Amino acid sequence: MIRLVLDRFVGMVFTMALVSLLVFLIMELPPGDYADRYAFRKYSGTGVNVTEGDIQAIREDLGLDKPLVFRYVDWIGNIVLYGDFGQAFAFETPVTKVIGDKVWLTLGILFATLIVTYLISIPIGIFAAVNRGSSGDYLLTVFSYLGLALPNFLLALILLYFANRWFGADIGGLMSPAFERAPWSLAKLWDVIAHLWLPAFVLAWSAVAYQLQTVRATMSDELNKLSVTAARARGVPETKLLIKYPARLAINPVVSTIGFDVNRIFSELPIVAAVLGLTELGELLLRAYLDLDMYVAGAILLMLTFAIVFMNFVSDILLAWLDPRIKLGS
Amino acid sequence: MEPLLTVENLTVSFRTDEGLITPVMGVGFTVYKGKTLGLVGESGSGKSVSTKALIRLLPGSARIAPDSRMHYRAKSGELIKIETLGNRGPAIRHLRGGEIGMIFQEPMASFSPVYTIGNQIMEAVRLHRGLSGRQARTLAVDMLDKVGISNPRDRVDQYPHELSGGMRQRAMIALALSAGPALLIADEPTTALDVTVQAQVLELMRGLQDELGMGLIFITHDLGVIAQIAEEVAVMYLGTIVERGPTRAVIRAPQHPYTQGLLRAIPSLDRLNDRLQAVPGDIPSPLERPTGCGFHPRCPHKIAGLCDTTAPAETAAGPGRRVRCWLNEESGRPAA
Ligand SMILES: Nc1ncnc2c1ncn2[C@@H]1O[C@H](COP(=O)(O)OP(=O)(O)OP(=O)(O)O)[C@@H](O)[C@H]1O
Ligand SMILES: [Mg+2]
Numbered sequence: 170m171i172r173l174v175l176d177r178f179v180g181m182v183f184t185m186a187l188v189s190l191l192v193f194l195i196m197e198l199p200p201g202d203y204a205d206r207y208a209f210r211k212y213s214g215t216g217v218n219v220t221e222g223d224i225q226a227i228r229e230d231l232g233l234d235k236p237l238v239f240r241y242v243d244w245i246g247n248i249v250l251y252g253d254f255g256q257a258f259a260f261e262t263p264v265t266k267v268i269g270d271k272v273w274l275t276l277g278i279l280f281a282t283l284i285v286t287y288l289i290s291i292p293i294g295i296f297a298a299v300n301r302g303s304s305g306d307y308l309l310t311v312f313s314y315l316g317l318a319l320p321n322f323l324l325a326l327i328l329l330y331f332a333n334r335w336f337g338a339d340i341g342g343l344m345s346p347a348f349e350r351a352p353w354s355l356a357k358l359w360d361v362i363a364h365l366w367l368p369a370f371v372l373a374w375s376a377v378a379y380q381l382q383t384v385r386a387t388m389s390d391e392l393n394k395l396s397v398t399a400a401r402a403r404g405v406p407e408t409k410l411l412i413k414y415p416a417r418l419a420i421n422p423v424v425s426t427i428g429f430d431v432n433r434i435f436s437e438l439p440i441v442a443a444v445l446g447l448t449e450l451g452e453l454l455l456r457a458y459l460d461l462d463m464y465v466a467g468a469i470l471l472m473l474t475f476a477i478v479f480m481n482f483v484s485d486i487l488l489a490w491l492d493p494r495i496k497l498g499s
Numbered sequence: 500m501e502p503l504l505t506v507e508n509l510t511v512s513f514r515t516d517e518g519l520i521t522p523v524m525g526v527g528f529t530v531y532k533g534k535t536l537g538l539v540g541e542s543g544s545g546k547s548v549s550t551k552a553l554i555r556l557l558p559g560s561a562r563i564a565p566d567s568r569m570h571y572r573a574k575s576g577e578l579i580k581i582e583t584l585g586n587r588g589p590a591i592r593h594l595r596g597g598e599i600g601m602i603f604q605e606p607m608a609s610f611s612p613v614y615t616i617g618n619q620i621m622e623a624v625r626l627h628r629g630l631s632g633r634q635a636r637t638l639a640v641d642m643l644d645k646v647g648i649s650n651p652r653d654r655v656d657q658y659p660h661e662l663s664g665g666m667r668q669r670a671m672i673a674l675a676l677s678a679g680p681a682l683l684i685a686d687e688p689t690t691a692l693d694v695t696v697q698a699q700v701l702e703l704m705r706g707l708q709d710e711l712g713m714g715l716i717f718i719t720h721d722l723g724v725i726a727q728i729a730e731e732v733a734v735m736y737l738g739t740i741v742e743r744g745p746t747r748a749v750i751r752a753p754q755h756p757y758t759q760g761l762l763r764a765i766p767s768l769d770r771l772n773d774r775l776q777a778v779p780g781d782i783p784s785p786l787e788r789p790t791g792c793g794f795h796p797r798c799p800h801k802i803a804g805l806c807d808t809t810a811p812a813e814t815a816a817g818p819g820r821r822v823r824c825w826l827n828e829e830s831g832r833p834a835a
Binding site: 394395396397398399400401402403404405406407413414417418491492493494 | 554556587592593594595596597600601603605608609610611612613614619622623626627658660671674675678
């Protein structure tokens with residue numbers, strides 16, 4: 170197992186390196202370079218006449234005249250060694266300051282969504298498979314199709330409406346206004362969690378519907394395995410039997426698509442966030458693109474892709490733990 | 500001698516999309532301590548269904564008819580009326596594994612691939628012997644050793660796919676025995692194995708049964724195997740037992756035309772030149788059960804107007820023997 174973890178870890182680091190290179194190349198894509206835009210920002214409207222020489226000076230000052238490879242190494246080196254993502258010129262502050270809490274909030278939404286997705290879809294999928302053909306199973310199937318058909322943002326609007334009416338809660342945003350400037354504390358964390366469940370639920374909606382069907386199908390297959398009958402024939406109590414034998418294998422396809430779910434959550438997040446009035450990384454990323462604020466865009470892209478790569482790593486490890494044949498085979 | 504298990508009039512039906520089918524109808528047999536009953540019959544004759552009923556392992560769509568009797572004498576001396584137990588609950592769980600063990604046809608599929616064989620054996624030990632931790636492990640290793648697996652100390656921590664087919668079936672036997680059952684049901688335990696391994700596993704089971712004094716129900720479709728292992732044989736056709744009695748007597752002088760056909764189907768050295776003669780015709784589907792005697796469409800001796808209209812009752816046919824056939828009923832005495 171340790172070998173496998175190391176193996177996959179090396180693979181993850183390698184993938185992250187490749188991804189960071191790609192992100193860097195994307196940052197380089199817009200016309201002009203950082204120095205051009207920096208000079209434009211700094212002096213536009215001030216009446217100062219900027220010459221080619223001035224820009225060249227800025228360029229040298231910032232080390233932008235160095236070859237691409239060096240600049241990449243500088244950039245990623247600063248990130249890895251000092252957690253320094255460079256300067257956001259739109260705000261004249263370090264990127265880390267601009268992004269700041271939004272990283273944690275985005276990750277918070279991500280994990281909350283994943284947890285909600287799996288906590289609902291796995292037990293219910295198992296229940297549906299065990300009670301196949303019952304009215305409960307039938308109801309869940311209908312719900313699943315509804316879940317797959319209903320767009321997220323619509324659901325977000327509906328839920329927002331009802332949450333407001335029933336709980337009177339200001340459910341938009343990620344925390345109560347009172348906490349926005351307050352330092353992190355238990356009370357603030359709790360407040361965030363109270364706000365988190367709604368976006369998490371909205372984002373989890375379609376994934377729940379999909380994964381529920383997956384679990385139900387694989388669980389039904391697993392239930393018919395002779396090894397399950399054999400375990401029953403040696404007197405294993407039913408609940409323990411279901412969890413130990415068929416369920417463990419039935420969640421395999423769910424675990425192997427964690428990375429896919431993360432990806433989907435990130436791409437659906439901006440629109441849901443817009444409806445619910447959240448500020449998260451996706452929205453910031455969009456703004457950074459529009460402003461050609463490439464260090465901010467790069468940092469966000471890097472974090473989102475790293476999150477996906479990391480969750481893929483987690484999924485690989487979990488899979489090997491669930492099914493030891495995987496690690497023995499390699 | 501008092502029987503370990505008495506089955507009488509066991510009838511099992513399934514609700515299916517095509518309607519109600521009854522693959523087991525009025526089956527009866529007896530198993531004694533330390534003795535082997537061979538249950539033989541073609542594929543689909545209801546061997547597995549009738550034995551699964553004994554530990555209530557049938558799916559929810561199955562129904563055991565209310566006048567079925569399955570009486571089992573537990574190790575404690577208590578008489579357990581299996582037909583009164585449900586599919587769930589502590590009573591049936593205690594019976595499963597601890598009193599009546601079961602071995603299946605597919606040694607690969609009967610172990611879960613994601614746990615070591617030791618894990619699965621120890622599970623049975625913990626459930627039925629009240630042992631825990633190290634003791635359970637020691638017993639598991641001992642059992643693997645007993646069934647002839649070399650390096651049991653290493654094997655106990657291996658996964659099923661790391662073992663060969665024959666080894667896996669030995670491990671499955673070890674698993675079933677480690678729970679200490681008084682009755683073992685072996686449902687075609689050697690069918691999936693190649694011939695030499697088959698012989699070894701048979702030999703092993705015979706030895707273990709002698710040593711542990713268990714009752715054994717050995718299911719197969721091969722009368723040749725029955726001859727090697729079983730004192731008593733019951734021949735099943737289309738959900739009923741058409742002939743039963745001491746193996747030697749039945750094989751020497753089969754009385755039911757179906758048994759006679761099965762015996763002719765066994766290739767033997769002195770008849771190698773003869774064309775292999777199986778029982779002609781196919782076993783009908785349980786949905787299209789023939790009227791009268793189930794075997795009459797394939798029977799070379801059928802009596803028109805009798806066999807195709809009325810099912811024969813089971814009649815005595817010599818010491819310890821019973822036959823369900825009009826030919827016998829005409830000549831023999833009706834069973835008491
Ligand atoms: N769950 C079920 N639902 C409906 N019919 C079933 C079910 N299980 C078994 N049957 C039917 O019962 C009949 C007897 O099956 P059984 O498995 O007992 O045969 P068998 O004698 O063990 O055959 P084999 O030698 O192939 O194992 C078959 O015709 C089968 O179609
Ligand atoms: Mg069978």
